Structures are given as structure tokens and as C-alpha cells.
Amino acid sequence: MSFPAVELRQVTRFHGARNTGVAALDGVSLACPAGTWTAIMGPSGSGKSTLLHCAAGLDQVTTGRVVLAGRDITTAPDGVLTEMRRRTIGFVFQNFNLIGSLTAEQNVAFPLRLAGIRASRKDVRGVLGSVGLADRATHRPRELSGGQQQRVAIARAMISRPAVLFADEPTGALDSHSAKVVLELLRDMVRGAGQSIVMVTHDPAVAASADAVVFLADGRIADRLDGPTTHQVADRLARLES
Template sequence: MVELDAVTRRFPNGVTALDAVTVAFPAGTFTAVMGPSGSGKSTLLQCAAGLDRPTAGRVTLAGQDLTGLSERRLTLLRRDRIGFVFQAFNLLPALTARQNVGLPLRLAGRRPGQGTVDRALTAVGLLDRAGHRPHELSGGQQQRVAIARALVTGPAVLFADEPTGALDRATGRDVLRLLRTLVDAHHQTIVMVTHDPVAAAAADRVLFLTDGRIAGSLDTPTADAVAASMTGLGAAAEVAA
């Protein structure tokens, strides 16, 4: 679904955030991206999602090469083919859950059909809370609304940046179970940046970055195995320093 081919992102200050990264995120899979602070996790997510342009290399999303697209075409692609979930829920407080979920369709100039919005709310288990405003919902429910909003356009891929970072452990696990269900039951493709081994263990694969390069991967991860790998990356970084 998403492919990065020798992607490098170098900033004007000379920092190389990504260094010739080649990786594929197959359709219908759940990948967690981990690494120390400054390893390039967020830059990888931004390049893969068309939010940032690589200095070199190529990004392909659902067969579409993003390299030469104009800003307008990139905007349209992000609007129609990509969903985003962040640590902050970013819900509009004056709108109900149903209205928040339908907002991407309205911004695209499309009238959100109640059936479309209700299907997204049903997918996250919140149809019965459709008329509630954010302050009437728990943190976990607000994140579920944010996930429904990301799903309402039927995205090819869902990018999540620390989606459980603002939640307590029990609520975070509920959200992770939801993401897992979206992959298993609906064949959704998910790429998630996280620092939490427990969150990463919900994925099919964990991709480890360090110094802008892929440092390894772990299939069918457990929280203990992820934590051990992260500890190893930290130790290697200290030796290199």
C-alpha cells in the first residue's frame, strides 16, 4: 500500500532525518514504527503520508507516485486516500461526535450522508454517543471519534502518531484493540509511530529506526521483545557515541 524507495530527507540545517530508507507497508497490515528521540520516526510518517517531500528517493501510495505531484494534487490525495490520528484528539468542541466525524466530507465539499457517518461511528463502537459533544465523552471515546473521523472517507491507509499517548493504560489498550480490529476485520492498513512497547505489540510488525536508518524489524512482536530491542538500540547508540 505504501512504499519508500531510498528516501532521504535532509534539512537546511544539515540534519539528515532519513538516510536512504527503503521499506514497504503492505495492504491490510499494522506496522508500528519505533526508535529513540530524533531517530526519524515522525519524518518517515510525514514523508510516507505526503506531508513532507523527501530530498531524494520516491514514495508510492496505493500505486500513486507522490514525487512529482503538485501541492494541490498532494492535498487532494491526502484528503481522499489518507486518514490521520494524532495524540491530540483535535475535535471541535461545539460539534457533536456525528458532526465531527462528518467534517472531512464537508471540507471536501461533499454533504456527509448519515449512513456514511454512522457506519464510521459503528466501526468504533460509538453510534450510541453520536449526539454527544467532546466534553461529554471520555478521553478514550474522544480518540475513537477521531479515528472514526479518519475513517469516514474510506482511506487507503491510516497514519497514527502516538494515538494512545494522551490516554491511561486501560483506555489506551481499548484503542489499540480497536485498531487491531480495523486491520483484522476491515483490512485497513495502519502505520503507527509509538514509544510504547505495549502499543507496538498490537502491530503485525515493528520497524526500528536509529539515526534516520532502519535498524531492524520484529514480526509478531510481544511487549517484552519490543522493550528488549529498544534497550539494545539505546545501548548501541551509547557505544557509538
């Protein structure tokens, strides 16, 4: 894409009435270049999750504009947003959001089924193989570890080849080894497939895997690091929290 993967233009998001409510986002402008990985960090209550939800069209902004994969979705109807979620964007969350009654391969194929696309078993098994779970295709979530469930969730996001992947604390429920595997998979999506990732995390080591880290405080962008290291991220975050 020649345009940013995600762009927020002077976005505000109020919870409650405009004059008496709380501003979760206060005049945020942010452009995430296509084919890059952007991490969003900040103290508790800084607006991280609200920014992610607004950028993905899960939450409507109060003022400002949101442009996703070159399309202004600020006032897009539900039907358009639903179609974009099926074809243009993917989601990975901390709690995996797998369907317990379905096998790993059925969970991976589910978004395509919703979009009316018949996924071949070869394609589904192929994407499970790419996340190291070819031998777990017929297992249900309860038969998988947390790290394996998250890899299934990533495979589910990968199957439709989304232009933008939104990740909310994707390693938050994982042990260090599983987290490392997941981060390597996300990096491969950017480096190998040219996809874009916007990720919320509280972990400096996880954020340091991204190309850039954007820091929020009180609903505003407070800082930015390009090519971050774990030490730099931890230092900036500590300053904001103090």
C-alpha cells in the first residue's frame, strides 16, 4: 500500500456526555506506515485499548477521522465495517477468542466461512503448519496449551491475509517461551508477507519487537521511539508512570 495502514486524524473519544464525560482520546493524530509493526504503550487508563478499538472500527470516534487501509471508516455503516473485518483486517487478543466446540483447523477456517469463502483443507493445514501446529489440526482448544491456542488465533488471522492485524496484549497470558514464538510469528507476518501490525502491550520486551513504539498518556500521544530497545522502552514508560 502506498498509503498508511492506519491513520488517525485529530481523534477524540469521549465516554459519557461531551461536556461532562471523560476523554479517553484527546486529539490523537497517528499514521502507521504500511508493512510496519507499531506498538502502543502507556500507563493504565492512558487510552491504549480505546485507540486500538477506534483504529479497527470496533468503537466510533467522537470527533476526528479514522482511515483504515486507505478507506475512511469514520462514519462507515456496520455492513461495511463487517466486510472489512472479514477481508481487510485481522484480530489477535490476549484471551485467544477461539470457539471451544471447534477443532484448531475449524477455528482457523471460521472467518472465511463467515465471508462465504470455502477454505481448502490444504490451505488451512498449511497455515497451521506455518505456526508449528500441523499435528494439532484436529485438537480442540481445551486440548491445547495457552501458547498453542494463541498460535491458532494467529493462524486464524493469517488465513485471510489481512492488510492490517490488530493485537491486544497478544502475549499477556503466555509464558516467556510461548511469547517468544508468538512474537517471531508476528515479525514474519511483517517481514515476509508485508502485512501491518498495530499492537497494544504493557511489556517493554514485547514492545521492543516492533518497528516503533507510540506512548500515550491521558489520552494524548506523549512520546515515540523508532527502532526501540527494551531498555529505552522501559525507561520512557517509567517516566510516564511517575
